[in-house]
Amino acid sequence: MTQSPATPLPPPKERRRLREAGSLTQAQVAERVGVSRETVRSWETGRTTPRGRKGEAYAKLLTGLGEEATVTGAPVALRAPEVEVPVEVVTAEKVTVDEGVTVDEVAKVDDTAVLEPVPVSVPDPVPDPEPVLVPVPIEVPVRASLTPAQAFDALYAFCAPALVRQAYLLTGRRELARESVERAFQTAWQRWPEVAVDRDPAGWVRSVAYEYALSPWHRFRPRYRHPEPPPPDTSDRALLTALLNLPPSYRRTLLLYDGVGLGLAETAAETEASTPAAANRLLHAREAVAAQLPDLSDPGELRRRMTELASTGRLHAAKPPTVRFVGERRTVFWTRAAIAFTVAIIGATTFTLRVAPTRYEAPVPVGERVEGVPARVVQGSLSEEEISLRDRLRNGMTSGPERLAPLSR
Structure with a gap:
């Protein structure tokens, strides 16, 4: 049974802050600890x-x-990893450095977001007429935050190509792989307020794409019968034949663990199963x-061969605007269909x-x-009953104003 590490662990946000304070990327931390970047x-x-030992x-x-x-x-603010800090070479004639001088704000900007000012301390200067490297405040134009469409396009561009290859290994069909990824991102666009605040948006989309790709109803579609x-x-x-012969749950677990590189706990959570x-x-x-x-008994070799297999086919995903447009048009269609059906029910009731x-x-x-x-x-002779x-x-109806008498023919 695994145990928690003896050294106390800080909260998740503090872990990220400490990593960024040490100017380390997730890949560098994973290499030092001996785990994957996803872990x-x-x-x-x-x-x-x-x-366990990894946690310690x-x-x-x-x-x-x-x-x-x-x-x-030096307190460190949230910033993107591996961002170079712009510095300017300033001679002694331009800036006079006194003892204890600090530069309070240095703006760091990358291509995706505007970062907060980071306080940087400057060591005590050496009284030398030679030029010194001093970080100085740089005026950077403030960039507005990303719109929902821009954020969606960035997520699609980052995840779609890999997801199409993964779906191909699950289904063995190129068209179904592309369709699964596009449907997953269309669902994500419809529920973007929920996906945008998710801890792992890529995992959210991957789960939806896998569910759609492994749906048993595709066998009844004419285009996927052969x-x-x-x-x-x-x-x-x-x-590919060996992978397709596996049950869908086994195939998905193998792809997530050996193909994508998720940990066992993450694989169990995404497949909705227990860790054992x-x-x-x-x-x-x-x-x-x-x-x-038999040549693929080694997990590392199996992962390498699955990567090569997914890279051999021509698997291209549609453009992000196309996916958003098709998803919006499908949403409008089903909304109008629901409204028309409701109106028909109201008319029939009226x-x-x-x-x-x-x-x-009665x-x-x-x-x-x-x-x-x-x-x-x-007609003939009457019977005794008649x-x-x-x-x-004749005898019973003799009284009264009227008398009923049978007529003989």
Whole structure:
């Protein structure tokens, strides 16, 4: 059973702040700790908690970064990684440096966002007539925040190409892979207020794309009843066949762990399974692939071959404006269809109320059979019963204003 690290861990936001205070990227932290960059990102967003030896190493690294920040005494604001700070070479004639001079605001700007001023301390100058490098405040025009369309286009440009390749490994169909990714991003655009504040927007879109790609209803569509032409290379064709022979849940777990590089906890969360179940699926999937392709028993080799297989096909995603336009048009269509259906129901209800009867009308009862009436027979001599009935009628109706008397024919 894994245990939490002995060294206390700071909150997720503080972890990111400490990393940026040490001028380290997520890839550099992952290399020092011995994990993937996606795992470090999930630690900083709070999706997972570091545990075991990796968690202890991560906690010690953060502790060291915190001690360095305390020694330097320079607070660090949120900034994008690997951004070069613009400096200007100023001679002694331009700037007179006195003891204890600090530059309070240095603006850092990249291509995507405007960052906050970062206080930077300047060491004590050496009384030397030689030129010195002194960071000076630079006036930068303030750039407005990204619009929802710009943020969506940036997310699409970053994630769509890789998602199309991943969906191709899941389905073995290029058209279905493109359609799955486009539908996922269309859904994300419809629910953009929710996706924009998600901890992992790329993971949100990836989950929707995988669900659509692995939907069993595609087998009933005429365009997907017949398989697409396999890859021309024999090894690629064998690997794709081995992947498609796996159950969908095993195939998705194998792709997330060995293909995308997610941790076991993240893979279990995205596949909506427990961690032991995800581990068993991963082991069985590897065994099934290794049984058909013994050369791919090594997980590293399997990941490399899946990457090569996904890169061989011509898999291109549509442009972001096209995806947004198609999604908006589909939304408008279904909205109008829902309005038309509602109007039709209201009209049918109104017509029924107009033509319906306003009072209760009793139904016509079913006719009852009259007893005692003799059956009609052919003319001839009367039977004894008929003679008795005739006498009874003649004798019984002798009183009253009217007298019923049978007429003989």
